Amino acid sequence: MPPPITLDHLEGSTVVVLGAAGFIGSHLTDRLLGLGANVAGIDNLSTSDGSNLAHLEGRDDFRFVEADIISGIPYEGDADFVAHLASPASPPDYLREPLLTLRTGSAGTDNALGFAETKGARLLLASTSEVYGDPEVHPQTEDYWGRVNPIGPRSVYDEAKRYAEAITMAFHRTYGVDVGIARIFNTYGPRMRVADGRAIPNFFAAAYSDSPLPIYGDGSQTRSLCFVSDMVEGLTLLLASDLVGPVNLGDTREVTMLELAQAVQDTVDTHPGVEYRTLPVDDPTRRRPDTSLAREALGWKPTVDLASGLAATKEWFEVTQ
Numbered sequence: 001m002p003p004p005i006t007l008d009h010l011e012g013s014t015v016v017v018l019g020a021a022g023f024i025g026s027h028l029t030d031r032l033l034g035l036g037a038n039v040a041g042i043d044n045l046s047t048s049d050g051s052n053l054a055h056l057e058g059r060d061d062f063r064f065v066e067a068d069i070i071s072g073i074p075y076e077g078d079a080d081f082v083a084h085l086a087s088p089a090s091p092p093d094y095l096r097e098p099l100l101t102l103r104t105g106s107a108g109t110d111n112a113l114g115f116a117e118t119k120g121a122r123l124l125l126a127s128t129s130e131v132y133g134d135p136e137v138h139p140q141t142e143d144y145w146g147r148v149n150p151i152g153p154r155s156v157y158d159e160a161k162r163y164a165e166a167i168t169m170a171f172h173r174t175y176g177v178d179v180g181i182a183r184i185f186n187t188y189g190p191r192m193r194v195a196d197g198r199a200i201p202n203f204f205a206a207a208y209s210d211s212p213l214p215i216y217g218d219g220s221q222t223r224s225l226c227f228v229s230d231m232v233e234g235l236t237l238l239l240a241s242d243l244v245g246p247v248n249l250g251d252t253r254e255v256t257m258l259e260l261a262q263a264v265q266d267t268v269d270t271h272p273g274v275e276y277r278t279l280p281v282d283d284p285t286r287r288r289p290d291t292s293l294a295r296e297a298l299g300w301k302p303t304v305d306l307a308s309g310l311a312a313t314k315e316w317f318e319v320t321q
């Protein structure tokens, strides 16, 4: 076993968080501030509205710049780390903005890497399990190259992230930029938007209005759902480490969409049942990470079970309903 990753050197460091106003980016910002880092958040507020960062207003160790990373990274000071989470992430968001999604993953990531190179900073790329497409290998290991339809509607996201990984490795190999690539599997928790379009917000919204929960396809497709505090811990450890990866971060417990719908109804304590809808094109049938590398190299594994994570998410949706 390698020695455990220490987070001490994040204290007093400067971290530029791209996509800081989003669901995961705002939680990561909170965690980094809690560790004593100074954070500069950059976000174009395209899939967020700034409310996730409202509680940080007036702090000396946090500043926010509204900007689109496709045009560059408008930050003049020193930076020790860059956490690149900027990208639409929910299918309705990236299907609504296909070209911006591709440009964020390509030109935006190019800018982020050029910025990291200039500053001598380590860059963490938030990639995704979607690089595996609809996988033939189960569970997915990092050495599996994936099965992505390069011209399907979802390709704007999947291929943007595959390109983002490729250009990250090219900067690493060509210019020696210090990088770490996280392949994030489905993550949920407080601060997800009610109208985000992903399964958990959809299910909570339906359960609260006592309407049947929408199931796409027959509901037998699986996902592995990671609570956001666990994900943020994995990202923080990766940022603080010297691991290049890619490394899978996600929960290994697999649930079917029907089981998840039942669990949300039990959490909210209303049981309106489910309503079947057409499965979207190229929707993956099974998803579960092999997280051996994260366990061995980062000493990371998720700790929050689904029932506890859904209970915490319920509290959030109750406030925002």
Ligand SMILES: NC(=O)c1ccc[n+]([C@@H]2O[C@H](COP(=O)([O-])OP(=O)(O)OC[C@H]3O[C@@H](n4cnc5c(N)ncnc54)[C@H](O)[C@@H]3O)[C@@H](O)[C@H]2O)c1
Residues within 6 Å of the ligand: 018, 019, 020, 021, 022, 023, 024, 025, 042, 043, 044, 045, 046, 047, 048, 067, 068, 069, 070, 084, 085, 086, 087, 088, 089, 090, 104, 108, 126, 127, 128, 129, 183, 184, 185, 186, 187, 188
């Ligand atoms: N949530 C998940 O389950 C999940 C799974 C896999 C990967 N990821 C990745 O993690 C990251 C964060 O996801 P999230 O769920 O927090 O999504 P999110 O939509 O809540 O946050 C993304 C943030 O990026 C910002 N953004 C988008 N394009 C930008 C641009 N061109 N310039 C500046 N800011 C821009 C948005 O305004 C938003 O605040 C994304 O890169 C996503 O691809 C998330």
